[in-house]
Amino acid sequence: MxxxxxxxxxxxxxxxxxxxxxxxxxxxxxxxxxxxxxxxxxxxxxxxxxxxxxxxxxxxxxxxxxxxxxAWLRDDEALDGYLARLAVWHAELGLPAPLRPERYxxxxxxxxxxxxxxxxxxxxxxxxxxxxxxxxxxxxxxxxxxxxxxxxxxxxxxxxxxxxxxxxxxxxxxxxxxxxxxxxxxxxxxxxxxxxxxxxxxxxxxxxxxxxxxxxxxxxxxxxxxxxxxxxxxxxxxxxxxxxPAYRAALLAASDADSTLTRAFSGRFARGVANRVTRELDGVALPAFPQPNAASRPMRQAAAKAGQADFISLWAGQALPLxxxxxxxxxxxxxxxxxxxx
Ligand SMILES: Cc1cc2nc3c(=O)[nH]c(=O)nc-3n(C[C@H](O)[C@H](O)[C@H](O)COP(=O)(O)O)c2cc1C
Missing domain, CATH: 3.20.20.70 (Aldolase class I)
Structure with missing residues (x-):
């Protein structure tokens, strides 16, 4: 062998x-x-x-x-646009408005x-x-x-x-x-x-x-x-x-066609199960990785705790249902x- x-x-x-x-x-x-x-x-x-x-x-x-x-260029203008998007979901989750990350x-x-x-x-x-x-x-x-x-x-x-x-x-x-x-x-x-x-x-x-x-x-x-x-x-x-539990439940419920490549959570292409964040940011220009990754972390972590799979990066591959x-x-x-x- x-x-x-x-x-x-x-x-x-x-x-x-x-x-x-x-x-x-x-x-x-x-x-x-x-x-x-x-x-x-x-x-x-x-x-x-x-x-x-x-x-x-x-x-x-x-x-x-x-x-x-x-190698990435800090782009505060693009980041602020991203934070404005996040702010809507932060409000839904009962979180304070998102801030520019102290560390990326x-x-x-x-x-x-x-x-x-x-x-x-x-x-x-x-x-x-x-x-x-x-x-x-x-x-x-x-x-x-x-x-x-x-x-x-x-x-x-x-x-x-x-x-x-x-x-x-x-x-x-x-x-x-x-x-x-x-x-x-x-x-x-x-x-x-x-x-x-x-x-x-x-x-x-x-x-x-x-x-x-x-x-x-x-x-x-x-x-x-x-x-x-x-x-x-x-x-x-x-x-x-x-x-x-919310991530697990989303993986158990997703079909093959729910798999998507998205930049929405991190600024860099990643494959996961589609949700509101990936759909609502589809085609939207974002600052480069790792800026969105750091900026969206508080939302993702709070959503995981609150059981809100729509705001979690549900990374998973195409063979998930197998x-x-x-x-x-x-x-x-x-x-x-x-x-x-x-
Ligand atoms: C939740 C998750 C996190 C991942 N994180 C990393 C990582 O930190 N470093 C890395 O090299 N690959 C990472 N990958 C990609 C895997 O190394 C690997 O390429 C992939 O999982 C293989 O495809 P599969 O998910 O269909 O088995 C990650 C994949 C998933 C699903």
Whole structure:
């Protein structure tokens, strides 16, 4: 059996936000998969605490994922227009009027330092190329380094930077587009088309992601030449995932056609279940990521508490309806693994 980096072939996608949970990552790794922590929105201190918490639950390896730093221009005028939109929903939720955020994102260098100190087996990146020097430094410290590509040119660039493997993130994938070349959104190529093109173009292993939710998807990924299969959305619904009840209910109710790509919550394309925010901001010009992401956070968090799915970023992929009752993380890993062996 193929064993990429001596790790199990079923990888849980790193998922920043509500699913960035030690209990979930540990349950996946303890259950025979490779759990990953989406640490993009965590402070360095939270990264350290969460990694320690994962270790308290399992001695199996896990990964940590960060977003590469984004170049963005502060645009207060556009931001104020966005805040005016948010104000209407804030009023509905009984929240005070939204304010310009005091802080837009975590300090990447400090996050990376905390990640290194946490000693995961794999450090992965999305939304950019960490570059030759950084990749070499991480590899010299014993980490496996993984990049994210949504098109072949990104895969080639990551390979030239020395990464150990590339995640091929197809159009079906839930959450943010992880690409970084061409349009700010990255390419929109389906997993079935993207994985074999990257396999052909690269000399390093390719990990398939996007739309894989059951054993059939895993078998397909392997048939396309992938060295491991990454599953995100299906893990959102396992017992150990601490999803807010409104988010969970929305995922259970959504149909295939409810899946949409939207900039509405963050300023950057991400796939989730359509709701009032995605519909009402459809086609509206927004300030660049991460400005809306920071500005909409208080609304999203309050809505999750209040049970108002219309104002939550309901990130999920196109295959959501395929596997809505996965049971425990270990049960889902076992079910997916059957596809790898098939
Ligand atoms: C809720 C959610 C959060 C995500 N957060 C991240 C993240 O922090 N970093 C990342 O590289 N990818 C992130 N992704 C994308 C996944 O890595 C992966 O590409 C995707 O989940 C695979 O498609 P699937 O959802 O159809 O399984 C996220 C996906 C979801 C659903």
């Amino acid at each position: 193929n064993m990429l980096f001596d790790l199990p072939p079923i990888w849980m996608a790193p998922m920043a936000g509500e699913a960035a949970s030690a209990a979930l990552v540990a349950a996946v790794s303890a259950g025979g998969g490779f759990g990953q922590l989406g640490a993009a929105y965590l402070s360095p201190e939270r990264i350290a605490e969460t990694a320690a918490d994962i270790r308290a639950h399992t001695d199996r390896p896990f990964g940590i994922n960060l977003f590469c730093p984004q 994102e975590e300090d990447f260098e400090a996050q990376l330092e905390a990640t290194i100190a946490a000693r995961p087996a794999v450090i992965s990146f999305a939304m950019g190329d960490p570059g030759v020097a950084r990749v070499a430094a991480l590899k010299a410290q014993g980490f496996k380094v993984v990049g994210t590509a949504t098109q072949v040119s990104e895969g080639r660039m990551l390979q030239a930077s020395g990464v150990d493997a590339v995640v091929a993130q197809g159009y079906e994938a839930g959450g943010h587009r992880g690409g970084f070349l061409g349009s700010p959104e990255g390419a929109l190529i389906g997993t079935l088309a993207l994985v074999p093109q990257l396999v052909d173009a690269l000399d390093i292993p390719v990990i398939a992601a996007g739309g894989i939710a059951d054993a059939r998807g895993v078998a397909a990924a392997r048939a396309l030449g992938a060295s491991a299969a990454t599953v995100g959305t299906a893990f959102l619904l396992v017992d150990e995932c601490p999803l807010s 596997n809505r009752a996965p049971g425990s993380a270990a049960a889902l890993v076992a079910a997916l693994h059957k596809g790898w062996r098939a």
